[in-house]
Amino acid sequence: MEIANDKSWSALIVDDDAGVRQSLRLCLEAAGGRILGVGAGAAALEALERSAYDLVFLDLWLGAESGLELLPQILRRQPHTAVILITAFATFESAVQAIKAGAVDYIPKPFTPDQVRLAAERVLQARRLEARVGELEERLGELDAESFFDTENPAFRAFLQTAGRAAASDAVVLLRGESGTGKNVMARWIRDRSARHAGAFVGVNCPALSTELMSSTLFGHRKGAFTGAVADAVGKVQEAEGGTLFLDEVGDLSLDAQARLLRFLNDRTYERLGEAAERRADVRLIAATNRPLEEEVRAGRFREDLFYRLNVLSLHLPALRERPEDLLPLAGHYLRFFSSRMGRPGLRLTPAAEDAIASHGWPGNLRELRNAIERAAILSPSQELGPADLGLTHAKGAPEAAVGSLVSLEAIEREHIARVIPQAPTLEAAARILGIDATTLQRKRKRYGLV
Structure with a gap:
């Protein structure tokens, strides 16, 4: 049976006994792992230089070589790998010493296949949970x-x-x-x-x-x-x-x-x-x-x-302008999300705000729409959000911001910045094209909801 139904894990076996290496290899390969076995410390360090491993099964004694002395060298090369010590000389003191040196688990010989699989599964599941928690924390608030x-x-x-x-x-x-x-x-x-x-x-x-x-x-x-x-x-x-x-x-x-x-x-x-x-x-x-x-x-x-x-x-x-059917549903989704996040239940868009959303070109796409809704949810004193709260002052049917059209200079500036940024290789380059410094550009991006 595969461990956690996931084949994307690997293990390095370091043991001077070829029979033990073979037993561990067969057990772990049956559980879905990609396995390499070596018989000495130098070969283990060389393998770690070539590839990354999720697990290392390390014998406490490799002939006259101490596995405990090899353990810090393994972790220096791959700090995120999990080392499980295996030994025929199991004592409480040696187990404590191994854990203090950085091992995550300890298996005494002779061991059963179930013991090996269980030890590997515990470690792999813990690592996956750590990675998942980190990823969810990174995505919290934006998912x-x-x-x-x-x-x-x-x-x-x-x-x-x-x-x-x-x-x-x-x-x-x-x-x-x-x-x-x-x-x-x-x-x-x-x-x-x-x-x-x-x-x-x-x-x-x-x-x-x-x-x-x-x-x-x-x-x-x-x-x-x-x-x-x-x-x-x-x-x-x-x-x-x-x-x-x-x-x-x-x-x-x-x-x-x-x-x-x-x-x-x-x-x-x-x-x-x-x-x-x-x-x-x-x-x-x-x-x-x-x-x-x-x-x-x-x-x-x-x-x-x-x-x-x-x-x-x-x-x-x-682009968002190519998805007109999705504009108002997306705006409603963002509004519900930020209403909950800001502790302001009952926020709603006025019909004029919905018209403004539907008629705006959204050159900043989803990011611009999201920022406009978030800013309005934070700053508007009213439960009803109008076009001004969203930074959209033109009504449906009003001309798009373009040179010579009947719009404000502010609308022209916003449109121009929104179009220049995607074409420039960096924000610093965009600022140079616009003839302003990077700090001013950042301030204007925040003002116009283009961050």
């Missing part, structure tokens, strides 16, 4: 507010059907679309419907990384690899082992990081910065971008070969 999959729009329904088929595969997915269309939420939706739904979901916001740290963040580094690398560090690829790695705004990756990512996509191998040892990882990649990568390729800012590797399954999220 319900970003639920936009109930749709009356035929095009979006067709999109979700295609995305569902993509989720069932293990191929690379490239999510494309304007800023604010919900690409990060879509990435989680795909993960949740994939065979890796129980695995980790590790997100990387590429624009937030400096050029110098991109490769290190993705693939890890050894101590001394560069100035400031005071200790070994695992990368996001290793953190996502057995699960899904999401690269948000992949078009912002440096050329060095692009080269390393291409190699990883080609053969699932990579190297940490500062070391020559080749590592292997079992990770599914989902990438997202709001930039026209074809133009980035022509400009020499994005590798053509990487573009083709990412563009295997390309899904284009529609």
Whole structure:
């Protein structure tokens, strides 16, 4: 019987007795694991340099070599792995010593298959719960507010059907679309419907990384690899082992990081910065971008070969203006969510507010709508939210904000900022295009609900 119905886990067996290694291997493989057995400490450390493991079964004595002395070296190389000690010389003192050294459990020899499976299952379930709690804490406050999959729009329904088929595969997915269309939420939706739904979901916001740290963040580094690398560090690829790695705004990756990512996509191998040892990882990649990568390729800012590797399954999220049937249901959903969150039951939209929502172009897409509703729920003194509470002062049928149209300068500025930001590679670049500093741009984004 498989452990927790999940095959995306691995274990390293370190025991100098070939018979014990074989028994453990057969037991754990029957439970669904990917297993490697080695007979000495040096071989164990070499294996840990090449691949990540969820579990390590470590004999207390490897001939004349002490497993307790090897244990800290294992944890230095892979701090997140769980070490279970096995020994024929079980005493209370040795068990306490093992736990103090960092082991999570202790199995005496001779052991039964059920003992081994139970020990592995306890550890794996605890790790999954820790990862799930961390993920839910990260998503707390946005999960319900970003639920936009109930749709009356035929095009979006067709999109979700295609995305569902993509989720069932293990191929690379490239999510494309304007800023604010919900690409990060879509990435989680795909993960949740994939065979890796129980695995980790590790997100990387590429624009937030400096050029110098991109490769290190993705693939890890050894101590001394560069100035400031005071200790070994695992990368996001290793953190996502057995699960899904999401690269948000992949078009912002440096050329060095692009080269390393291409190699990883080609053969699932990579190297940490500062070391020559080749590592292997079992990770599914989902990438997202709001930039026209074809133009980035022509400009020499994005590798053509990487573009083709990412563009295997390309899904284009529609803009909110292309989903008019969903505008008011989404607004109502956000309003219910924030009414509950702010402790203001009974908040409602006036007919004029609904007209304004239906007629607005929403260049900031779902993010803009969500922010407008949240701001109104916080600041409006009334239970009835009107167009002014939402920052929408034009009535239905009023002209769209464009140069020469009969709208305020403020409306023109807001529309212009909302259109420039998705086209610029960074917010700093957008500020330079607009002729203002980054602080002013951030203030205007907050004012206009474009954050």
